[in-house]
Amino acid sequence: MARRVETFVADTGRDTGKTFRITEMPASRAEAWATRLLLALGKSGIEVPEGVFAMGMAGVAAVGIRSLGQLPWEVAQPLMNEMMECIEIQPDVRHPQVHRRLVEEDIEEVATRLKLRDEVIHCHTGFSIAAFISNLRSLHLAEAEAAAERVVGTGPATETSQSASDA
Numbered sequence: 001m002a003r004r005v006e007t008f009v010a011d012t013g014r015d016t017g018k019t020f021r022i023t024e025m026p027a028s029r030a031e032a033w034a035t036r037l038l039l040a041l042g043k044s045g046i047e048v049p050e051g052v053f054a055m056g057m058a059g060v061a062a063v064g065i066r067s068l069g070q071l072p073w074e075v076a077q078p079l080m081n082e083m084m085e086c087i088e089i090q091p092d093v094r095h096p097q098v099h100r101r102l103v104e105e106d107i108e109e110v111a112t113r114l115k116l117r118d119e120v121i122h123c124h125t126g127f128s129i130a131a132f133i134s135n136l137r138s139l140h141l142a143e144a145e146a147a148a149e150r151v152v153g154t155g156p157a158t159e160t161s162q163s164a165s166d167a
Contacts, residue, residue, distance in 0.1 A: 007090075008119045014108040019090040020116060021099045022123045030124055033082055040075045041067050083120045084113075 003024040010018045025033065046067050068076050088099040089106045107113055 004123050006119060006123045007096075008116060010109075010112045010115070012109045012111040012115070015112040017093075018106070018112075019093050019096075020119075021088045021090055022086055022116070022119050023088070024123050025086060033079065037068070037079055040071055040079070044071050044075070046070050080117070083117055086120045086123065087116055 003026065005024070006022045008020045008022060010016055010020065024030070041063075068079065071079075084102065088101055090096055090099045092098060107116070
């Protein structure tokens, strides 16, 4: 079976309309990259939140990628550069079979680079870091709202207690 290949069309500023091709790393290279990331996090004292492993590869990848920003630059840079090696540009959309390695001038917007990194993770794991983080925020918000309802006395537990006392 062939490695996954995805296409991404930029929609930001000067990069709007540019087409990029993202190719999954071979398994051995992806494993080495993930291992280097996890080892770097541990060496830097960055804790992995409890329960993240229950979320599978999606959780581990989300924590790892979010934590890249907490690593010293000299540790994070090679990992970030290696992500970009998965990306090529299709200079002419009429000829999708023609693609080449990126050169500095191919990407003009920082936002495009960030979106492309998310697409690299999606290509390897089948999920989007941005969507995963958004879902985590929603989950935490729902948990916080439920806790606030219990404290204030408007939650379901309070209503049950009031119904019992009314009887």
